[in-house]
Structures are given as structure tokens and as C-alpha cells.
Amino acid sequence: MATKVVMPQLGESVVEGTVMKWLRQEGEAIEEFDSLLEVESAKVNTEIPSPADGVLLKILVPEGTTVNAGTIIAWVGEPGEVIPMEESGEPSPQSMMEKPSKKETETTTSQDVRPAEQKVGRDRDLGFISPVVAKLAREKHVDLYQINGTGQGGRITKKDVLNFLETKSQDSTTEPEVAAWETPGEGDLFRPTELQFPDRFKKSSQEEQKDKISPQVLSHAAIKEDKLVPHSNMRRSIAAHMVKSVSTAPHVTTVMEADLSAVVRHRAFYKEKYAQENVRLTFTPYFMLASVAALKAYPMVNSSWQEDGILLRKAIHMGMATSLGEEGLIVPVIKHADNYSLMGMARVVNDLGDRAKNHQLKPDEVLGGTFTITNHGTSGSLFATPIINQPQCAILGVGIIKKRAVVIQDAIAIRPMVYLSLTFDHRILDGASADGFLAEIVKNLETWT
Amino acid sequence: MSEYDVVVVGAGPGGYVAAIRASQLGLKTAIIEKQWLGGVCLNVGCIPSKSLLKNADVAHTLRKRGKEFGFKFDNLELDFSAAVKRSRQVSNRLVKGVGFLMKKNNIDVFMGTAKLTAKDKLVVTDEEGKTEALSAKNIILSTGAHSASIPGVEVDGEKVVSYQEAILQTHQPKSVVIIGAGAIGVEFATVWNSYGTDVTIVEMLPRVVPLEDEEIGIELGKAFNKQGIKTLTNHRVQKVEKTDDGVRVTVSNDSGETVLEAEQALMAIGFRPNSKGLGLEEIGVELDGRGFVKIDDRMATNVPGIWAIGDLTGKLLLAHVASTQGIVCAENIAGAETVTLDYRMMPRATYCHPQVASFGLTEAQAKEEGYEIKVGRFPFQVNGKALGLGESPGFVKIISDVKYGEILGAHLIGPEVSELLPELTLAQNMELTAAEISRNVHAHPTLSEVLMEAAHDVEGHMIHM
Numbered sequence: 001m002a003t004k005v006v007m008p009q010l011g012e013s014v015v016e017g018t019v020m021k022w023l024r025q026e027g028e029a030i031e032e033f034d035s036l037l038e039v040e041s042a043k044v045n046t047e048i049p050s051p052a053d054g055v056l057l058k059i060l061v062p063e064g065t066t067v068n069a070g071t072i073i074a075w076v077g078e079p080g081e082v083i084p085m086e087e088s089g090e091p092s093p094q095s096m097m098e099k100p101s102k103k104e105t106e107t108t109t110s111q112d113v114r115p116a117e118q119k120v121g122r123d124r125d126l127g128f129i130s131p132v133v134a135k136l137a138r139e140k141h142v143d144l145y146q147i148n149g150t151g152q153g154g155r156i157t158k159k160d161v162l163n164f165l166e167t168k169s170q171d172s173t174t175e176p177e178v179a180a181w182e183t184p185g186e187g188d189l190f191r192p193t194e195l196q197f198p199d200r201f202k203k204s205s206q207e208e209q210k211d212k213i214s215p216q217v218l219s220h221a222a223i224k225e226d227k228l229v230p231h232s233n234m235r236r237s238i239a240a241h242m243v244k245s246v247s248t249a250p251h252v253t254t255v256m257e258a259d260l261s262a263v264v265r266h267r268a269f270y271k272e273k274y275a276q277e278n279v280r281l282t283f284t285p286y287f288m289l290a291s292v293a294a295l296k297a298y299p300m301v302n303s304s305w306q307e308d309g310i311l312l313r314k315a316i317h318m319g320m321a322t323s324l325g326e327e328g329l330i331v332p333v334i335k336h337a338d339n340y341s342l343m344g345m346a347r348v349v350n351d352l353g354d355r356a357k358n359h360q361l362k363p364d365e366v367l368g369g370t371f372t373i374t375n376h377g378t379s380g381s382l383f384a385t386p387i388i389n390q391p392q393c394a395i396l397g398v399g400i401i402k403k404r405a406v407v408i409q410d411a412i413a414i415r416p417m418v419y420l421s422l423t424f425d426h427r428i429l430d431g432a433s434a435d436g437f438l439a440e441i442v443k444n445l446e447t448w449t
Numbered sequence: 450m451s452e453y454d455v456v457v458v459g460a461g462p463g464g465y466v467a468a469i470r471a472s473q474l475g476l477k478t479a480i481i482e483k484q485w486l487g488g489v490c491l492n493v494g495c496i497p498s499k500s501l502l503k504n505a506d507v508a509h510t511l512r513k514r515g516k517e518f519g520f521k522f523d524n525l526e527l528d529f530s531a532a533v534k535r536s537r538q539v540s541n542r543l544v545k546g547v548g549f550l551m552k553k554n555n556i557d558v559f560m561g562t563a564k565l566t567a568k569d570k571l572v573v574t575d576e577e578g579k580t581e582a583l584s585a586k587n588i589i590l591s592t593g594a595h596s597a598s599i600p601g602v603e604v605d606g607e608k609v610v611s612y613q614e615a616i617l618q619t620h621q622p623k624s625v626v627i628i629g630a631g632a633i634g635v636e637f638a639t640v641w642n643s644y645g646t647d648v649t650i651v652e653m654l655p656r657v658v659p660l661e662d663e664e665i666g667i668e669l670g671k672a673f674n675k676q677g678i679k680t681l682t683n684h685r686v687q688k689v690e691k692t693d694d695g696v697r698v699t700v701s702n703d704s705g706e707t708v709l710e711a712e713q714a715l716m717a718i719g720f721r722p723n724s725k726g727l728g729l730e731e732i733g734v735e736l737d738g739r740g741f742v743k744i745d746d747r748m749a750t751n752v753p754g755i756w757a758i759g760d761l762t763g764k765l766l767l768a769h770v771a772s773t774q775g776i777v778c779a780e781n782i783a784g785a786e787t788v789t790l791d792y793r794m795m796p797r798a799t800y801c802h803p804q805v806a807s808f809g810l811t812e813a814q815a816k817e818e819g820y821e822i823k824v825g826r827f828p829f830q831v832n833g834k835a836l837g838l839g840e841s842p843g844f845v846k847i848i849s850d851v852k853y854g855e856i857l858g859a860h861l862i863g864p865e866v867s868e869l870l871p872e873l874t875l876a877q878n879m880e881l882t883a884a885e886i887s888r889n890v891h892a893h894p895t896l897s898e899v900l901m902e903a904a905h906d907v908e909g910h911m912i913h914m
Contacts, residue, residue, distance in 0.1 A: 130880030132855045139853075152788055158855060158880055 002077030003052040005036065007061075009069035017041040018066040018233060019073060024056045030076060037074070038359075040233050044330070044366055045359035052076050058083055125280050132158050140165060234328040245390045249305065249425040253385040253397075256438050260401055260416040262448040274343060284353075285345035287373055287398050288318055290444035292337050295371060298437040302370050304391040305427050319369030319389055320349060322356040323379070331389060332356050333369040377401060383419035394424035394434070396441070451557070453479045455782060456571060456585035458563045458727070461488020463759030463771030464591035465547055470779035471589075472554040479557040479583060481573050486547040486558070488593060490768040492540055493613050498636055500536035501616070502800050505643035508532075509676075509802070512645065517839070529644055530619040559583070565728035568752050587754050587782045590734075590742060591771065592727065594720035594760035599628070602689045602716065608696050609689060609714045612637070621646050622712040626698045628686055629717035630657040635669070635801035637715055642678050643802075649679040649709055651700050656682055658799060662811040662860040664846060669862060672803055672842050681707070689714055722761050739763065746789045748778035756782065764792045796874050798867035803843045806866040808874050809858025812848055821851040825883060825907030829863040831914060833894035840864035845903040847873070847883060854882030859903075869897055883907035 007017045020038040024030050035047040036056070050056075054077045061073040075083045126144055129137075133156055137144050140161070147164045149156035231239075263286045274281040295302045295316050304311045318337040323329050332352035334340070340348065355361050372389040377400035384397045399419035406415045422438040429437075455471040457464045460482035472478045485492040508527050515521060551558050561575035565588065573581045596611040598604050606614045612633050621644045627634045630652035642648045650673075652659060656666030657673065657680055673680055687699040687706065695712040722741045729736065735743045735751040741763030748756045756778050759771030773790060780787035799805040815822050828844040829835035835843075843863025849856050859873045876886055887904035891897045905911045 128879070131882045131885060132853045132880035135853045135882075150789075155879075158853070 002057055002075045002081050002083050003054070004072045005048070005051060005074040005076060007039065007067050007069050007071045007073050008046075008048060016066050016068050019061050019063050020045060021063055022056075022059055022074075023047070024050075026056055026059055027079075029055050036076075041363060044361050044363045046363060047360075050076055054081075055079050057081060125275075126156065127153060128155055130155075130158070133161055136161050232328070234324075234330070238328050241390065242387055245387050248390065249388055250427060251385070251388060251423055252426045252431065252434070253421050253423045254431065254434055254438055255383050255419055255421045256435075256442050257417055257419050258442040258445045259406065260418055260445060263445055264401075264416045266448055270342075274346060277343065279343055279346050280350050281342075281346050282349065283398075283401065284320065284349045284373075284375060285342055286445065286448065287375070287396070287441075288320070288334065288337060288345050288349065289340070289342060290441050290448075291371065291373060291396055292316055292318065293444050294437055294440035296338065297440050298433065300429065300433065301394050301424070301437050303393045303428055304370075305393070305425055310428055313370040315370065317368050317370045319372030319392070320352060321372060321374035321386075321389075322353055324357065330356050330361065330366060331369060331372060332361055332365050333367065335368065372396070373398060377418065383421045385421060386423050388423060388425055393428045394422055394437075396438075397421040397423065450570075450582045450584050451479070453477050453557075453583060453585045455479075455587045455589060455779070456481065456583055457589045457591060458571070459488065459591040459593055459723075459759070459761075460486045460547065460551075460558070461591060461593050461759060461771060462490045462768040463593075463775045464488070464589065465550065465775075466772040467589050467591065467758060467775030467779045468556045469550060469554050470776045471782060472556050474779060474783035474785055476587075476779075476783055478554075479559060479585075480551065481559045481561060481563040481571070481583075483560070483562045485544065486551070487544045489613075491543045491547065493616050495768055496543055497536035497540045497616055498640075499800060500539045501532055501640045502636065502802075504532035504535065505640040506802065509643040512643070513676075514839070527644055529621045532644075533617070533619045536616070563727065565732055565755075568732050568754055585754075587756060589748075589775070589778055589782075590727065590729075590750075590755065590757040590761055591759045591775065592723040592761050594722050594763075594766060596716060597719045597721045598716050599686055599689070599718065602686075604716055605691070608691050608712075609716060611716050615715055623647065624695070624711040625649070625713045625715060626651060626696065626709050626711045627715045627717060628689075628698070629719070630654075630659065630680065630682070631717060631719070632658070632799040632801075634715070634717040635673075635799060635805075637717070638673070638678050639801045642676055647711070648677075649681060649711070651684050651686055651698070651709075652680065652682045653685050654682065658801075658805055661797075661799075661805060661807055662846065662858075663813060664844075665805055665807065665860050665862050668843060669801065669803070669805060676802070720760060720766055722763060724761060737763065747781040748774055749781070765795050765797075767795065767797065770795050794874065794877055796867075796870045798870065800867065803840065803863050804866045805862050806870045807858065807860045808870060809856070809877060810848060811858060811860065812846075815848050815850075815857045820857060822857065823849050823851050823883075823907050825849065825903040825905070827899045827902035827906055827911065827914070829896070829899055832896060832899050834896050834898070835864055837894070838864055845869070845899045847886075847900075847903045847907055849883050849907045854884065855880060856883065856886075863896070863899070865896055869900055872897065872900060 009015070017039045018041065020040045022037045023035050030036060030050045032051065032053050033049045036050040037048050039046050039048050057075040057077050059074050061067055061071070067073065129144065136142070136158060142161055142165065144156055147156050147160050150160055151157040263283065267281055267283065267286070271281045299312055300310070302313050302316055304313065315336055316338045318334045319331040320334060321329055321331050334348050334352065337345070352361070352365065369389060369392060371392055372395045374386045374395060375398045376384045376386070377398050380400055383399040386395045386397045388395050397420070399421070401416050401418045403414050404417040405412050406417060420438060420441060422434055424434045454476035455468070455478045457468045457478065457480040460480050464480060465487065468478050468480045490496060510518065511520060511522070511525060559573045559581065561573040563571050563573050565571050569585055569588070571583045571585065571588065573583065596613070602609060604611050615637055621641050624647035625641055627638055627648065627650045630650045634650055635657055638648045638650055650657065656663065657669050658666050670680055681700060684700040684702045687701050690697045692710070695710060696714045698709045698711070698714055700707050700709060722739070724736055724740045724742055729742070732752055732755070734755055737743055742750055742757040742761050744750055744757050744762050748758050750757050758774035758778050760766045762774070764770060770792065777787050777790060794809050796808045797806065810818065812822070812824060825847040826844055830841045835841050840863065843866070845863070846860045847856060848858045856873065856877045861869060872886070883904040887901055887908050889901065891901045902911055902913055
């Protein structure tokens with residue numbers, strides 16, 4: 001007998017879902033538990049498995065259509081099997097007689113040689129850097145994070161560095177990597193740098209030419225017809241959340257800085273060890289655990305405003321804002337975050353982050369957060385004033401980790417510094433208690449062992 | 450008509466490996482072979498020749514070094530046909546293995562000659578003339594190459610032979626003129642000389658193994674001289690005539706002509722691609738001036754869906770290069786993660802005595818390309834293991850870039866040096882420098898200590914010299 005496929009309820013409060021993509025065509029064979037379709041609900045994309053072995057007999061809900069949970073969206077059964085009429089509603093007798101046509105699976109042939117994927121940017125593991133590449137990078141002052149690796153497993157090879165240098169030298173607009181005044185230990189400290197190293201300040205003949213012809217390069221924005229980008233479910237959902245949050249909670253932001261020397265040292269020591277366990281150790285787990293400890297010390301922050309009182313949450317469920325690029329953002333939740341060791345936290349952060357980017361989060365994994373961290377520093381931001389993820393009390397913004405000159409015991413030292421911003425609901429917290437909480441996080445990070 | 454995602458034409462070490470990888474990646478795969486599963490390599494090339502060379506090594510020791518090792522014979526008999534028989538057994542065993550691998554990977558095998566009738570269709574004609582049509586979304590051409598001959602010289606398989614007849618014949622000639630001192634020429638020279646054949650090698654270029662680093666050619670030339678193999682380098686073959694009891698080969702150099710008489714002549718001057726008769730011209734597959742199929746980094750030809758690997762592509766005519774190309778090709782077809790190949794850095798091994806192994810740039814090439822180089826050398830003469838084996842000639846030479854320490858190439862001659870290459874090629878591939886190799890502890894006593902010492906030499910501090 002044919003088996004029906006229904007739109008599942010993708011979470012307690014989720015009553016409808018949108019069919020995003022049918023992964024099988026009508027007539028195609030499928031095994032039980034093979035992915036049949038992708039469904040989007042609120043912000044989460046989920047693959048729905050087939051409930052039975054057989055062929056996909058009939059698709060009732062086309063892609064892009066939103067239906068209530070419980071709606072029959074397709075039938076799976078033996079080829080040629082008749083779909084029960086009273087339940088299916090839609091299929092005409094004719095369509096049921098259709099023989100399943102054998103759908104050929106396309107052989108995908110990539111146009112380019114596909115090395116392992118490796119993104120450019122700070123938020124990545126450079127992996128093995130060969131001695132040759134290290135030497136080359138040191139000599140040419142190359143930031144390896146900017147280079148796309150094409151070697152095995154995304155390894156940056158000498159060729160990649162040379163290609164990068166070549167394209168960079170062709171691109172005349174690029175600033176020199178290291179400014180002359182940042183090169184230490186050369187020449188007379190008390191003579192103007194320009195006089196000491198005139199060649200560093202020489203303009204290329206091309207640039208001089210440019211200066212003569214057009215001292216100012218005007219940008220001409222092309223005039224195009226404006227275009228309406230229809231809202232995705234995610235965009236709508238983000239918009240609704242943001243408006244609701246700013247209109248209900250009075251937002252106040254406080255900012256502190258933290259010296260991450262201890263964390264950086266710790267991470268450098270354990271990174272390799274974690275890697276042997278297949279765990280990528282980023283900075284996020286440190287911020288997570290530092291905040292978890294602070295939440296325990298300041299339980300008032302782990303709370304929600306309600307008309308009849310402030311609801312103190314016992315469990316600490318940490319939200320981790322994860323950017324999906326232009327598509328939007330999503331906040332997977334690490335449940336009972338106080339149960340994790342650093343390695344456990346690193347593992348769950350990686351897992352949720354990866355799955356968020358690949359649209360593989362389960363609906364429940366984005367619900368129930370009691371506090372949220374957003375690491376906007378990964379895109380270069382110094383500090384920000386994020387909006388509270390309702391119905392939570394506060395959100396921690398983590399800026400970029402940068403070496404800065406700081407004064408320690410009346411001496412100038414270079415330290416990896418970060419700005420931490422805490423945006424809180426002023427109905428629940430006052431400035432002093434919020435500062436106390438933030439200072440606790442700073443203390444936890446600075447005294448990390 | 451049977452339909453496939455991938456049909457491989459030619460089951461040599463390139464083709465059968467490509468088929469296995471394609472099948473592993475979920476593609477429905479068939480392979481067509483007209484003569485031998487395993488191709489030239491397993492049947493009449495790399496594999497049986499290594500078996501013969503082992504016999505040759507034993508024969509040489511008994512005949513020439515008995516006194517040194519303390520073996521005395523009144524009447525030493527060498528049965529060359531037994532050596533050939535052993536080589537056939539080795540060969541057959543591996544060929545059966547290929548058949549098993551095809552079965553294990555669900556690859557359909559068609560024995561017959563293939564011809565492309567369209568860019569996605571082939572016809573296979575078997576020995577009895579029966580035909581079968583196949584359709585394929587992707588066709589991998591791996592038909593290999595055949596031995597080339599000097600214009601006007603007919604290879605009759607009796608008096609003038611190619612490697613194929615030479616490896617199958619059950620006797621060794623009393624005397625032979627080997628034309629060409631490349632890998633095939635010097636390997637047969639080693640086999641036959643060990644069994645007592647009077648061997649003369651004629652080479653147009655100034656050294657034996659002429660494509661290897663200059664020092665290697667000189668060292669091998671010396672070793673051959675000592676073994677009684679005559680080498681006429683800088684000599685051109687003018688004509689090859691058949692006589693009643695053999696051949697007469699006329700060769701010349703700047704000072705005049707010389708006539709060489711021998712029972713047989715072995716033609717070993719190189720290879721030409723098997724690109725004719727496949728229907729490639731009709732479909733428009735682009736060939737280079739010498740008839741090799743042109744490919745890109747993905748092993749794709751100019752015709753979408755048609756791919757080519759191995760000797761047919763003329764990149765580097767070596768079995769392991771073909772296999773590697775096969776894997777890359779299958780991965781590109783399947784859209785899987787893969788790599789690109791740097792053909793210059795592929796390992797090369799020649800099993801003459803002493804063995805020659807190398808990869809990367811020769812010293813001359815590196816200088817020509819403008820590298821400032823450091824050369825590290827170390828001889829086997831002071832290596833304990835080599836002395837114990839009684840194999841002291843030879844050395845290792847590592848060429849490294851002064852600026853970044855990159856290993857540009859290595860050239861080895863001596864005992865079992867083909868087995869020493871992987872450490873160096875891995876180092877090159879991962880862009881390690883001589884410093885890492887020299888600090889990699891090598892077991893003592895091993896031949897591989899020579900690598901470590903040569904790397905120390907690059908760093909400027911050899912220990913044992």
C-alpha cells in the first residue's frame with residue numbers, strides 16, 4: 001500500500017513549512033530514510049527522509065509552496081500502485097496510471113579541477129605550512145590568511161604564494177603590505193623615514209601618470225533599474241525579530257576590553273593536540289565558557305522580562321550567532337552549555353557552525369537560547385551594539401582580536417586585545433550590574449589557564 | 450546498447466586504475482582491452498623485466514663475482530629460458546589480479562578493439578569479428594604507445610626486435626646491438642650482459658640514459674664499461690642490414706663509420722602514440738604534432754566528454770604517471786576532490802645495474818631556469834649497508850634552491866635507489882627542505898642514510914665524510 005508523506009511539524013511552535021526542493025522526481029526510486037525533500041520553516045532548512053522504500057509516486061505540493069504541518073505532500077509506493085483517492089484529494093486517475101519514467105542521473109562534470117575547499121580569511125585553519133612557504137612568506141611579508149590554497153587538502157603551496165604575489169603586484173590599488181614606518185630596526189630612528197628610504201616613497205611611473213591626467217578619480221555608479229529582491233522566509237523572520245526586540249526592550253550597550261594573551265597562549269598550546277582529535281580550536285569556545293562562568297556568577301543576566309516578574313532561567317543555553325552571508329544569519333543554540341569542557345565546547349561550536357552554514361540544523365537546535373554571543377570581529381568589526389535576541393536579557397558582541405599597544409606598569413606592551421560589548425535589557429539590569437557581569441567575562445578571559 | 454557513465458579504452462596501468470577510481474566514485478564503468486589486461490606494463494614491460502633483472506643479478510654474481518663471495522663452480526650452467534618462464538609466471542599472476550579487481554569493482558570488461566563512432570558511442574570488435582555497441586557519457590582514452598623504429602628499418606621480430614619480442618624470447622642472443630640508451634636499452638643491456646651476451650649500445654646523444662642528470666650518465670657509463678658493456682655514444686645509426694646469421698649495423702660519428710655485426714639488434718629509440726584507428730580524427734579530438742592526444746590539467750581533451758591519460762598523452766611515458774593521471778581523470782569526471790599534477794616532479798626509475806632513479810630538475814636544467822642552487826652529494830662508497838651488499842658504486846645528488854630551500858630535484862645511482870625516491874618526492878611535494886630531511890633520523894645501517902647525508906651536505910655539514 002502506498003505511504004503518504006506529510007509536512008512534519010518542525011518545532012513546538014512551528015505550524016507550517018515551505019517545500020523548498022524535491023530531491024527526487026516523480027517515478028524515481030527511493031529507499032526508506034533517503035532524503036526526499038528540503039523543507040524550510042521559520043529559519044531552518046531540513047531534509048525530510050522518505051517514510052518507505054519504493055518510488056516517488058506523486059508530488060502534491062510543488063516547490064515554493066507553504067502548507068500546514070500534517071498536510072499530505074507526496075506519496076511513496078510500488079511502481080504503478082494506486083494512490084488512495086479519498087485521502088490524496090488531488091491526483092486525477094490519469095496521473096495515477098502514468099508509468100514511472102526512468103530518470104537518468106546526470107553525471108556531474110566539473111569544469112575546473114576541484115581542490116579541497118578552503119576559504120580565504122581569518123576564520124580558517126591554515127593547516128600545514130611547509131618550510132618553503134614559511135620562508136617565502138616571511139621574506140615577502142605575505143599574510144597567508146589572504147591566500148587561497150590549491151594543494152592537497154587546501155594546503156597553501158609555494159605556487160599559490162607566487163600567484164598571489166603576482167596578482168597583487170598587478171593590482172596597483174593595493175596598499176603595500178607593510179608601511180615603511182612599521183619596519184623596525186633599520187636606519188636612524190631620529191631621521192624622517194622619507195629621507196632615509198626614498199625608494200619606499202617613490203610612486204610608480206604608472207601612478208605618477210595617473211596623478212597628472214586625473215588628480216581625482218571619480219566613481220561613476222552605473223544607473224540601472226532598481227530591482228526588488230523578494231523576502232526569503234529567513235529575511236522576514238530576521239526583520240520581525242529585530243523590530244520586536246528594539247520595540248520591547250530598552251537597549252543599552254557597555255564596552256570593555258580584554259587582554260587575550262592567556263587565551264592566545266592556551267590556544268597555541270592546545271591547538272595541535274585538539275587537531276589530533278579532529279577538533280578545530282577557534283576562539284569562540286573560550287568566549288562561550290568565559291560567559292557561561294560569568295552567567296553563573298550573575299544569574300540575573302540569564303533571564304527573561306515578564307510582566308509579572310523577571311524569570312531567572314536555571315539552564316544556560318548559549319546562542320551562537322552564525323552568519324550565512326547574504327542569505328542572513330541564524331543562531332544555533334548550545335544547550336546546557338555549562339556541561340561542556342573546552343574540547344567539548346569546541347566540538348559543539350564547530351559542529352553547529354558547520355551545519356548552520358550547510359543548512360543542516362534541526363529545528364530544535366535554534367530554539368531555547370538564554371544568552372547569545374555574536375562574534376562580529378570575524379568580519380573585522382572592532383565593536384558593535386547588537387540587538388538582543390528576545391526573550392533573552394543580553395547579548396555579548398565580540399570584536400576583532402588585534403594586537404594593540406597597551407600600557408602595563410608604565411611600559412608599552414603589545415598585546416592581543418579584544419573589545420567586548422554587552423547589550424542588555426535595561427528593564428532587567430542596571431548599568432552597574434551589567435558592567436559587573438562584563439567585567440567577570442573579562443576577568444575569566446584574562447586569567448585563563 | 451549498453452549505457453555507461455564511463456568507458457575506458459585500454460586496460461593498461463592508466464586505464465584499469467581510472468576504471469577502478471571511477472567505479473569507486475559511483476560511476477557505471479566499463480573497460481575495453483584488445484590484448485592484455487594490465488597492458489604493456491604487466492605483460493611485456495615493467496613487471497616481467499624486473500623478474501628477468503633479478504635473475505640477471507644472481508647470474509652476474511655467480512659468473513663474475515663467485516670468487517669474491519666465495520662460491521666455486523666446476524661447470525656453471527645458466528638456463529635463460531627458466532628466467533623467462535619465471536618472468537611469465539610473475540606476469541600472469543598480476544594479470545589475473547587485474548581481472549579480479551575489475552570484478553570486485555563491478556567493472557564490465559570487453560575484450561576487443563574499440564572504435565569511437567561518436568563522441569559518446571563506441572563499437573567493440575572482438576577476435577571473431579563480433580561487434581558490440583556501447584554508449585558512454587564519458588570516454589577515457591588510454592591506448593598507450595608502441596615502440597618507434599628508425600625510418601627504413603623493419604622490425605621483423607627475429608633479427609631486429611622491439612622490447613616485446615625481446616622480453617618474450619626464451620634465449621638470449623650471443624651478441625646484440627642495442628639502438629638507444631634509454632631505460633629499455635640499458636635494462637636489456639644489463640639482463641643480457643649478465644647472461645654472457647656480447648652487448649653494444651649505440652646512442653646518438655653524448656651519454657647513456659641521456660635524459661638523466663649528466664653526472665648520472667657518466668657514472669652509469671663507467672659502470673657499464675667495467676661490466677664489459679660497450680657503449681658507443683655520440684653515434685648515429687646509418688643502416689641496419691639483415692645478414693644470414695644476424696644483423697650488420699652501420700654507425701657513424703665525427704671520425705667516420707663503424708660496422709657492428711651481431712645476432713640481433715634491439716630497437717629502443719622511443720615510443721609513438723596509439724592514436725590511430727580509434728576514430729579520433731573524425732570526432733575532432735586534437736592531437737599534437739607527434740600524434741599524442743592533447744589534454745588539460747583535468748585530463749580532458751578538446752572534445753567534452755572525451756578524456757585521455759597515460760602514454761597516449763605523451764606527458765611522461767611511465768606506468769605510475771598513467772595511473773595517477775587515471776585517478777585524477779576519474780575524479781574530475783565524478784566532480785570529486787582531486788589534485789593537479791606537476792609532471793616534472795614525477796619519480797623516474799631505471800633498473801639497470803647500478804639502478805638509476807630521479808625526479809625534478811637536473812643540475813643543468815635548474816641553472817638554465819635561473820635558480821641559484823646548492824647541490825648536496827653523497828657516495829655509496831662510504832655507506833655501510835652498500836658495502837655489505839657489495840654494491841659500492843653510485844651516489845645521491847640533491848639539488849636545492851638557495852633562496853627558499855625548495856628541493857628542485859634529486860638524482861640517484863646505486864643499489865636499490867628506486868626504493869629511496871619516495872622520501873624525497875614526498876618532501877618535495879610537501880615543500881620540505883634539505884634541513885628537514887637531514888634531521889629525519891634514518892635507521893642504521895641502511896642505504897637511505899645516503900639521502901640523509903646528501904641533505905646534510907646541502908646544509909653544509911656532512912657527518913661521514
